[in-house]
Amino acid sequence: MEAFPLHQIAVDKLSVYINRSHTFIHSTVLICMIVYRVSSFLFNKDSQAIPLIPWLLIFSSELLLGFIWLMKSAYNWRPISRSVFLERLPPDDDLPPIDVFICTADPVREPPLKVMNTVLSSMALDYPPGKLSVYLSDDAGSSLTLYAIHEAWDFGRLWVPFCRKYAIKNGCPEAYFSTTIDDHGNKIGFQEEQKNIEVEYEKFKESLRIAGESIGAKSSQDHPAMIEIIGSKDPVIADSDDAKMPRVVYVSREKRPSHPHNFKAGSLNVLLRVSGIISNSPYILVLDCDMYCNDSTSARQAMCFHLDQKMCSSLAFVQFPQKFGNISKNDIYDAALRYIFVVMWPGMDGLRGPILSGTCFYIKREALYGRSREKDVDLVQLKQSFGPSNEFLRSLKTKRTSHSDNKVVDDQDSGTALLQETRFVGSPTYETNTAWGKEIGFLYDSVVEDYFTGFILHCRGWSSVFCNPQRPAFLGSSPTNLSDTLIQGTRWNTGLLEVFLSRFCPIIYGLGRVPLLDCMCYAYFSAQPLYCFPVWCLAIVPQLCLLNGIPVYPRVSSPWFIPYSVAFLSTLGIHLWDVLRTGGTTRIWWNEWRVWMIKSVTAYFYGSLDALLKLFGVKEASFVPTNKVADGEQVKRYQLGIYDFQASTMLLAPLVTLVILNMVSFIWGIGKSTLAGGWGELFGQIFLSFFILIVNYPIIEGMMLRKDKGRIPPSATLFSLACSFLILLFGYTAFFYRS
Numbered sequence: 001m002e003a004f005p006l007h008q009i010a011v012d013k014l015s016v017y018i019n020r021s022h023t024f025i026h027s028t029v030l031i032c033m034i035v036y037r038v039s040s041f042l043f044n045k046d047s048q049a050i051p052l053i054p055w056l057l058i059f060s061s062e063l064l065l066g067f068i069w070l071m072k073s074a075y076n077w078r079p080i081s082r083s084v085f086l087e088r089l090p091p092d093d094d095l096p097p098i099d100v101f102i103c104t105a106d107p108v109r110e111p112p113l114k115v116m117n118t119v120l121s122s123m124a125l126d127y128p129p130g131k132l133s134v135y136l137s138d139d140a141g142s143s144l145t146l147y148a149i150h151e152a153w154d155f156g157r158l159w160v161p162f163c164r165k166y167a168i169k170n171g172c173p174e175a176y177f178s179t180t181i182d183d184h185g186n187k188i189g190f191q192e193e194q195k196n197i198e199v200e201y202e203k204f205k206e207s208l209r210i211a212g213e214s215i216g217a218k219s220s221q222d223h224p225a226m227i228e229i230i231g232s233k234d235p236v237i238a239d240s241d242d243a244k245m246p247r248v249v250y251v252s253r254e255k256r257p258s259h260p261h262n263f264k265a266g267s268l269n270v271l272l273r274v275s276g277i278i279s280n281s282p283y284i285l286v287l288d289c290d291m292y293c294n295d296s297t298s299a300r301q302a303m304c305f306h307l308d309q310k311m312c313s314s315l316a317f318v319q320f321p322q323k324f325g326n327i328s329k330n331d332i333y334d335a336a337l338r339y340i341f342v343v344m345w346p347g348m349d350g351l352r353g354p355i356l357s358g359t360c361f362y363i364k365r366e367a368l369y370g371r372s373r374e375k376d377v378d379l380v381q382l383k384q385s386f387g388p389s390n391e392f393l394r395s396l397k398t399k400r401t402s403h404s405d406n407k408v409v410d411d412q413d414s415g416t417a418l419l420q421e422t423r424f425v426g427s428p429t430y431e432t433n434t435a436w437g438k439e440i441g442f443l444y445d446s447v448v449e450d451y452f453t454g455f456i457l458h459c460r461g462w463s464s465v466f467c468n469p470q471r472p473a474f475l476g477s478s479p480t481n482l483s484d485t486l487i488q489g490t491r492w493n494t495g496l497l498e499v500f501l502s503r504f505c506p507i508i509y510g511l512g513r514v515p516l517l518d519c520m521c522y523a524y525f526s527a528q529p530l531y532c533f534p535v536w537c538l539a540i541v542p543q544l545c546l547l548n549g550i551p552v553y554p555r556v557s558s559p560w561f562i563p564y565s566v567a568f569l570s571t572l573g574i575h576l577w578d579v580l581r582t583g584g585t586t587r588i589w590w591n592e593w594r595v596w597m598i599k600s601v602t603a604y605f606y607g608s609l610d611a612l613l614k615l616f617g618v619k620e621a622s623f624v625p626t627n628k629v630a631d632g633e634q635v636k637r638y639q640l641g642i643y644d645f646q647a648s649t650m651l652l653a654p655l656v657t658l659v660i661l662n663m664v665s666f667i668w669g670i671g672k673s674t675l676a677g678g679w680g681e682l683f684g685q686i687f688l689s690f691f692i693l694i695v696n697y698p699i700i701e702g703m704m705l706r707k708d709k710g711r712i713p714p715s716a717t718l719f720s721l722a723c724s725f726l727i728l729l730f731g732y733t734a735f736f737y738r739s
């Protein structure tokens with residue numbers, strides 16, 4: 001007899017219809033545009049023809065935009081949504097154990113209180129506590145974080161039972177006490193208990209604050225491995241409360257300046273090995289320290305897919321969206337990364353599944369162990385791939401179903417020996433000459449380890465699922481100021497282009513390994529940094545041509561003008577449709593355009609530059625964790641929808657320079673066409689400048705109209721003026737000067 005399914009899907013039919021029509025129309029006009037570009041160059045011999053270099057720049061920009069668009073259209077092919085039936089899950093005794101991995105790297109940028117809230121929220125997951133182990137990786141080896149996790153454990157002994165007793169969904173104490181909308185007010189004793197716990201939470205916070213002052217938030221890049229099972233040294237280990245607590249383990253891997261540590265991927269791989277020895281759960285939840293569990297049922301939701309007999313054999317991970325609690329209504333920096341999680345991931349979900357997104361996913365341990373595991377079990381080979389730890393190799397073959405199977409808790413002596421072994425697998429030399437980071441675990445070749453690892457998993461035949469329930473399963477905080485947003489974006493784009501330029505380039509490596517549409521989705525994602533080229537070119541070259549009276553677009557009365565205007569409108573239109581159908585507003589749509597342009601000339605540009613420098617060995621890999629401490633004033637401006645331009649000149653200069661150039665060309669174009677005529681010929685270029693200016697209006701405002709602290713600093717404006725002047729001069733002499 002067929003059991004009831006644990007989940008179901010719904011295909012968004014209207015979107016499928018609209019999206020595919022768009023793809024058809026848009027590709028037709030793109031072909032027309034290419035024909036026009038080529039023929040106008042070959043056959044237009046009059047004095048106004050575009051000189052070769054500008055023509056090449058414009059044509060290659062248009063081709064590149066077309067290529068990126070084509071890859072992107074794969075996301076629109078078959079968007080779906082899913083729902084789960086929690087009540088159909090097997091009884092608790094039959095649920096598989098889960099390990100939770102949380103990473104932190106810097107007690108200053110990532111305050112321990114915040115990290116502990118993530119730890120506590122995952123301890124409070126609605127899952128049999130005997131089947132839950134929480135591992136915190138502390139890359140900073142900070143005594144403050146170690147102290148904090150001990151305190152968190154003590155507080156957790158009150159918090160976790162409280163959450164379980166009243167079925168509290170939001171397991172993050174900080175968020176819980178600042179909202180308290182969970183309604184359990186009628187249950188007898190609830191309010192009193194809640195008040196008591198709030199007092200205890202305040203004490204916990206105070207103890208961290210005092211420790212912060214006395215211990216200090218120091219990071220160390222040179223320290224031995226330090227692994228501790230929290231609470232197990234407690235003399236009352238056997239008391240009944242602890243039996244209801246999940247296991248909590250603090251892991252600070254060994255770090256030496258002489259050995260590369262491979263950032264977050266390196267940490268996660270140490271956690272894989274350490275947890276393999278300690279709990280070895282078949283499923284793993286990965287969380288960044290800035291993301292807490294906002295719905296304690298997420299583990300059960302994920303199990304609705306992992307335990308589905310039909311899909312489980314190929315399912316590698318269940319990805320939840322990254323959602324953020326600090327997003328304002330207008331979200332001027334697109335901090336929510338809205339488009340990714342409401343349009344692209346549901347689109348990929350209708351194919352082989354979404355891209356691994358770094359955090360908020362439940363992954364099958366087996367999927368991370370690579371192909372090497374499937375081979376006939378030859379101990380020598382296994383050692384070569386997985387490293388020399390016998391204890392870890394043994395874990396590859398054993399299956400544990402709950403904590404009670406575990407030696408660490410049962411037996412003091414072998415417990416000590418096991419901890420010794422975990423330190424061994426936590427050393428930087430353990431991975432030397434093994435397949436860790438190359439084939440096994442999270443992969444090292446890119447700083448966007450998530451994207452790259454997910455891609456390789458899909459290439460190996462695994463699939464994934466996007467689970468996006470009404471109530472956000474996880475909530476985090478996203479950078480809400482221009483500087484942090486762009487610095488983070490630069491890192492991502494470095495990593496993405498790295499993959500694009502490597503032998504794993506999705507269009508080459510992915511072909512034949514994943515279905516074509518999935519291949520296109522992956523290609524689009526890693527090709528995104530390339531947007532910087534067409535955006536830079538199209539914000540400079542047509543403008544320089546305009547200033548020299550050279551038309552680059554067909555005149556308004558020509559039939560060739562139609563494909564250009566249709567392409568423009570259909571691009572704006574499909575995006576508007578995507579935003580509106582997913583609950584967004586026109587204002588958000590317009591913001592997304594602006595943020596895209598801003599990122600194209602800064603984060604995409606610097607990211608590409610970084611990737612190239614790395615490719616040629618000029619620069620080393622780096623991963624600066626995003627700042628998680630918000631500045632009050634900046635947050636206020638963000639909430640009000642006012643841009644904050646307190647950022648380095650390096651980030652501002654490209655934006656301001658392009659705006660100045662477009663102001664010059666727009667004013668010149670209008671003036672010239674009014675006085676001397678020629679509207680029809682130059683309309684395209686004048687309009688382009690106009691469009692760039694209205695999209696980037698906040699930059700004009702920040703440069704010329706604002707006086708507050710968040711305006712564009714005059715020094716950046718001056719510097720950009722100089723840059724624009726140079727570009728004008730260069731453009732005139734190089735492209736157009738004819739003796």
Ligand SMILES: O=c1ccn([C@@H]2O[C@H](COP(=O)(O)OP(=O)(O)O[C@H]3O[C@H](CO)[C@@H](O)[C@H](O)[C@H]3O)[C@@H](O)[C@H]2O)c(=O)[nH]1
Pocket residue numbers: 102103104105106110137139262263264267287288289290357358359447448449450488491492495623624625626627
């Ligand atoms: O050497 C390091 C650097 C970072 N981290 C941790 O990695 C996580 C992500 O770092 P964060 O600074 O928050 O970067 P984001 O840009 O916000 O992270 C996004 O991008 C990363 C890839 O660049 C992914 O790993 C993340 O999951 C994804 O949320 C944090 O928990 C860090 O503590 C480490 O453990 N070790």
Ligand SMILES: [Mn+2]
Pocket residue numbers: 288290626
């Ligand atoms: Mn983050």
